[in-house]
Amino acid sequence: QKEVEQNSGPLSVPEGAIASLNCTYSDRGSQSFFWYRQYSGKSPELIMSIYSNGDKEDGRFTAQLNKASQYVSLLIRDSQPSDSATYLCAVNMQGNTPLVFGKGTRLSVIA
């Protein structure tokens, strides 16, 4: 069973704080990892991709990957109320299979 696990939240952080979102996956051979943001009633929007161990930064977002621990995370610095959304972790598992999504973590940034 190929699974992607996320804490459903809600995760509440004050405006300006760092939000930390976590994701674990079951397939040790997974190669590609993506974070999507989804506002209520809207479709998922790609915000970050990461393919190798370590950190990848893009503006206020940092993705972190640890393949040995089968763990990927997303940090959002200087959180804004407009960051309030559900964040979906998605993984390309072995065998070039379609992306497997987690259930998402709902983030609420309090002004």
Added chain:
Amino acid sequence: DTGVSQDPRHKITKRGQNVTFRCDPISEHNRLYWYRQTLGQGPEFLTYFQNEAQLEKSRLLSDRFSAERPKGSFSTLEIQRTEQGDSAMYLCASSSRTGLNSPLHFGNGTRLTVT
């Protein structure tokens, strides 16, 4: 780049009716995916095409569901004899690469309500 386009945005139908949804991918993308999403869940894979070939179907996809991509451009997803459990957001996505590093770009989705 006009993005992935889905039609209709909303569909309300009565149980037992057939419905068909259309997806137009980003023009140069050769892979097209259908996912389904219900409240509080992540998108769930249904099927995907590379050009006109349907390469994989989820075991969750019952025989009431059929998808086509006849000329390798737009795709249709048909649900026959709809059931209340089919109520969901149906998401179409496309990607330009066939390798593992292939992010998906989603359309706005079609929200289906079966009454």
